[in-house]
Amino acid sequence: MKVKCGIFVLLMLLIWSRPQAQRLIDRSGTVTFFSEAPMENIEARNNQVLGAIDLEKGVVAVSMLMKGFRFEKALMEEHFNENYVESDKFPKASFKGKLKEPDPSDFEKNGSFTIAVSGDITIHGITKPLSAEVDFTISDKQVTAKTVFNITLADFDIDIPGAVVQNIAEEIEITASFQFQKN
Amino acid sequence: MKKWLAGAFFLIVIFLSLAYYFYNKPRRDMAQEDAAFTLSASELSAAFFADEKAANEKYLGKILEVQGRVSELIEEENSFGLLLDGGEDGMVYCAFHNQPVGISVDQSVVVKGICSGYLMDVVLNDCVIKKEDL
Numbered sequence: 001m002k003v004k005c006g007i008f009v010l011l012m013l014l015i016w017s018r019p020q021a022q023r024l025i026d027r028s029g030t031v032t033f034f035s036e037a038p039m040e041n042i043e044a045r046n047n048q049v050l051g052a053i054d055l056e057k058g059v060v061a062v063s064m065l066m067k068g069f070r071f072e073k074a075l076m077e078e079h080f081n082e083n084y085v086e087s088d089k090f091p092k093a094s095f096k097g098k099l100k101e102p103d104p105s106d107f108e109k110n111g112s113f114t115i116a117v118s119g120d121i122t123i124h125g126i127t128k129p130l131s132a133e134v135d136f137t138i139s140d141k142q143v144t145a146k147t148v149f150n151i152t153l154a155d156f157d158i159d160i161p162g163a164v165v166q167n168i169a170e171e172i173e174i175t176a177s178f179q180f181q182k183n
Numbered sequence: 184m185k186k187w188l189a190g191a192f193f194l195i196v197i198f199l200s201l202a203y204y205f206y207n208k209p210r211r212d213m214a215q216e217d218a219a220f221t222l223s224a225s226e227l228s229a230a231f232f233a234d235e236k237a238a239n240e241k242y243l244g245k246i247l248e249v250q251g252r253v254s255e256l257i258e259e260e261n262s263f264g265l266l267l268d269g270g271e272d273g274m275v276y277c278a279f280h281n282q283p284v285g286i287s288v289d290q291s292v293v294v295k296g297i298c299s300g301y302l303m304d305v306v307l308n309d310c311v312i313k314k315e316d317l
Contacts, residue, residue: 027302048302048308050303064302065306067297070308074211075205088243091299
């Protein structure tokens with residue numbers, strides 16, 4: 001609840017304050033997760049992920065709706081929502097973090113660079129610390145950000161019943177990418 | 184002996200067919216299923232803005248038919264859709280599987296989709312256009 005409030009406040013500040021060149025928002029970010037397992041690989045994708053970044057303060061906030069993840073198989077999607085992440089109880093997953101020693105000049109010229117980000121990720125109602133490397137690309141019209149990291153399902157109390165263990169990996173690879181249009 | 188074998192074989196076929204059907208279960212068809220609620224983009228935005236928890240309880244996971252004015256088209260690499268103007272309480276983000284054809288900004292439309300919840304806007308997924316040019 002606290003994290004949820006914190007993220008909401010952060011997003012409120014980012015959205016309702018006067019438009020600044022340094023505060024960028026992407027409401028169509030993409031998050032995909034990939035699970036490799038003996039029986040079959042499981043992949044899902046969410047294309048309505050909200051990302052907000054304050055370049056001046058070096059603060060990042062990401063929020064997504066679990067029901068927005070699309071799987072190839074409808075049955076897998078149902079199990080994901082009803083049994084694993086319980087999306088009726090916990091509709092969102094989110095991340096809030098800070099960029100490590102950001103150099104503002106990096107964001108002001110065209111080019112690519114990588115920065116570490118660290119903060120908290122909340123999935124299934126449980127919050128854990130998370131650090132990742134983010135690849136930024138700056139061009140005239142936009143700022144793109146991409147990151148890949150792993151999470152352990154057990155950390156978030158996501159219970160995979162014994163019968164299905166063969167199908168689902170304990171470690172999931174998550175890829176997040178955003179395209180922020182410059183103001 | 185033969186009868187038993189035939190019976191067992193028949194049951195196995197049934198079981199495999201069911202398993203196959205469920206494994207390849209079709210998605211909910213927006214065109215066929217009835218909407219649980221029909222309302223305007225402003226009403227929907229207002230509901231979530233005022234009380235997200237109550238709005239989730241009412242609308243989350245349900246098929247909604249939402250009427251509104253198109254304020255923006257979304258044509259990203261992986262995300263297609265449009266934003267409906269919900270007034271001062273925010274917008275309704277309608278995500279489609281493919282770029283909706285022949286829809287322009289300021290047009291009044293009815294979109295049918297599943298409510299996924301609330302971020303910066305109310306989000307509807309698997310959308311289809313129900314009516315255009317009201």
